[in-house]
Amino acid sequence: MSSKTISTLLIEDNPGDRRLIREMLAEASSMTFDVRYADRLQAAVEYLSQNRVDVILLDLGLPDSQGLETLKKVYAQASELPIVVLTGLNDEMIGVQAVNEGAQDYLIKGQVDTHLLCRAVRYALERKQAEQRERRLQLQLNLSNRLASLGLMVEGIAHEINNPLTSVIGFAQMLAYDDIPESAREDARRISDNAQRVADIMKNLLTFARQQKLQRTYVNANDLVLAALEMRGQPIKDSNISVTTRLDSALPPTMADASLLQQAFLNLIVNAETEMKLAHGKGNLLIMTEQTSDMIQISFTDDGPGIAPANLVHLFDPFFSTRGVGQGAGLGLSVCYGIVTEHNGRIDVKSQLGQGSVFTVELPVVAE
Numbered sequence: 001m002s003s004k005t006i007s008t009l010l011i012e013d014n015p016g017d018r019r020l021i022r023e024m025l026a027e028a029s030s031m032t033f034d035v036r037y038a039d040r041l042q043a044a045v046e047y048l049s050q051n052r053v054d055v056i057l058l059d060l061g062l063p064d065s066q067g068l069e070t071l072k073k074v075y076a077q078a079s080e081l082p083i084v085v086l087t088g089l090n091d092e093m094i095g096v097q098a099v100n101e102g103a104q105d106y107l108i109k110g111q112v113d114t115h116l117l118c119r120a121v122r123y124a125l126e127r128k129q130a131e132q133r134e135r136r137l138q139l140q141l142n143l144s145n146r147l148a149s150l151g152l153m154v155e156g157i158a159h160e161i162n163n164p165l166t167s168v169i170g171f172a173q174m175l176a177y178d179d180i181p182e183s184a185r186e187d188a189r190r191i192s193d194n195a196q197r198v199a200d201i202m203k204n205l206l207t208f209a210r211q212q213k214l215q216r217t218y219v220n221a222n223d224l225v226l227a228a229l230e231m232r233g234q235p236i237k238d239s240n241i242s243v244t245t246r247l248d249s250a251l252p253p254t255m256a257d258a259s260l261l262q263q264a265f266l267n268l269i270v271n272a273e274t275e276m277k278l279a280h281g282k283g284n285l286l287i288m289t290e291q292t293s294d295m296i297q298i299s300f301t302d303d304g305p306g307i308a309p310a311n312l313v314h315l316f317d318p319f320f321s322t323r324g325v326g327q328g329a330g331l332g333l334s335v336c337y338g339i340v341t342e343h344n345g346r347i348d349v350k351s352q353l354g355q356g357s358v359f360t361v362e363l364p365v366v367a368e
Contacts (some may be wrong), residue, residue, distance in 0.1 A: 005032045006121065007052060011074070012059040012086065017109060020227070021057065021086075023115040031118050041065040041073060048078045055121055056083045058103075060094065067094065068101055075102045080132070082124035086112075102266040104128055104220035158202045165202070168195045214257040214342060221289050221296050221363065222247040224258060228265040228285075232273070240282035241273050248290045255366040256343055264339040267332040268300045268359050292367070295345075298361045307351040315349060336361075 008025065012018045018037055025033040036051075038044035041064045056078065060070045071085060085098040085106040095106030104124035107116065172192035176185050179288055180259075185328065229236075229243060237241060269285070276283025286301040316337040340347045349355035 005034050005066075006125075007054045008033050008035045008057060008121075009044065009047060009051075009053045009055075010035055010037040010057045011039075011041070011044045011062070012037060012057070013062050014059070017059070017086070021112075021117070024112070024117050027114045027120045031122065039063075044074060044115075045077050053078070053081055053268055055125060056081055057086060057121075058083055059086045060091070060098070061088070068097060071098050071101055071103060080128075082121075082128035084120050084124050087330055102172045109241055132200055162199070162202055165195055165199055169199065198245060214260065214309065216255045216257055216366075219256050219258045220251060220253050221261070221298055222243045223248075224262045225265055225287055225289065225298065228262050231266060232269055236269075236273055236285075239273055239277040241276060242282075242284045244284070244286045246286070246288040248288075251289055251291055251296060252365050254296060254363060256363065257339075261343070261363075264336040264361070265298070265300075267336050268361075271361075272300055272302035272357070276302055279305040292362075296363045296364050296365060298363070300359045301356065302358075303356040305326060306353040306355050307349070307357055312349065314352065316347070 008022055010018060012021065018039075022035055022037075025035055036047065038047055039062070042063050047305060050055075052198045056074065058071065058074055060067055062070055065073060071083065074083065075272055079102065082104040083102065085103045087095040087098075087108055088110075091105075095108065098106050104127050105120045107120055158329075168197075169192055172188050172195060176188040176192065180188075224234055225245065225247065229245070269287075272285050273283070276285070285302050288297075288301070290297050316333050337347055340361055340363070346362045348360045348362075349357060350360075
């Protein structure tokens with residue numbers, strides 16, 4: 001942690017307290033701080049909406065907000081950030097209540113020195129990171145359990161539908177070649193085309209349900225990303241999407257199904273492209289690859305509208321969509337989930353409304 005500069009927002013209206021805290025942070029030998037300050041709650045909220053911050057030092061008594069309401073309003077704006085509350089000598093009970101309301105720690109003014117302040121910041125960062133890891137793991141566990149049940153149901157439904165659907169397609173195609181009026185032949189073609197569309201949906205559902213046998217070969221994730229981008233090249237240009245790639249040239253190959261992974265990457269690209277286009281008619285997409293330990297990580301970062309917290313837990317459910325009718329079947333992300341999971345990998349999303357989304361795929365490095 002000592003090698004990283006910690007971006008700190010000090011929300012404090014008292015010039016003397018503000019100067020004292022800044023001096024303490026400047027004296028720290030084990031940590032480096034980049035300190036910005038706000039003397040009003042409104043100024044702090046505006047700063048947080050536009051800037052990246054690692055930790056918040058918060059005085060609860062501000063000219064435009066008092067007590068625990070101050071914490072609640074800051075927490076509502078930046079619930080993902082660790083907050084250390086600064087209280088007066090007679091407000092220790094409020095500090096305890098602040099921890100119960102979401103703060104990571106509290107310090108009593110007049111009893112703080114450089115050592116205590118740095119330790120509180122360090123522990124606040126570590127505890128917040130641990131909380132986020134635990135929350136992420138719990139969400140993934142809940143998602144896996146729910147989708148496992150959905151997968152079993154999908155498999156049964158697909159089996160029941162595919163048998164009669166094959167007959168519909170076959171007889172419609174035969175009818176189209178019979179000696180019948182042209183108008184009837186056109187109707188037969190429409191029946192065949194729409195039945196084939198249903199068959200394609202069922203195929204995607206089976207991909208989600210992990211009922212396809214993988215055809216594994218040695219693949220490089222960089223090549224699959226570039227191939228997916230090439231397939232989507234012209235539509236991306238037409239949508240005014242600027243694509244940046246940062247691909248790790250030292251990325252190791254792994255045993256995987258190239259066509260299915262390429263389909264998953266393509267789905268993620270199309271999803272980002274569509275969201276940005278619908279939101280503001282343009283956008284920026286950053287695709288990065290890197291190796292982390294024994295995993296290959298592929299991330300897709302967009303500057304689209306972001307995803308509401310209530311929708312995040314359903315994002316990979318089949319047929320779940322926040323778009324209007326006719327703007328997608330809601331299968332793209334569920335198919336991605338099925339493909340990645342079948343490769344013993346993980347797919348995760350981080351997003352906030354108004355701040356874009358980051359979809360991250362992690363694949364194990366399989367040597368043979």
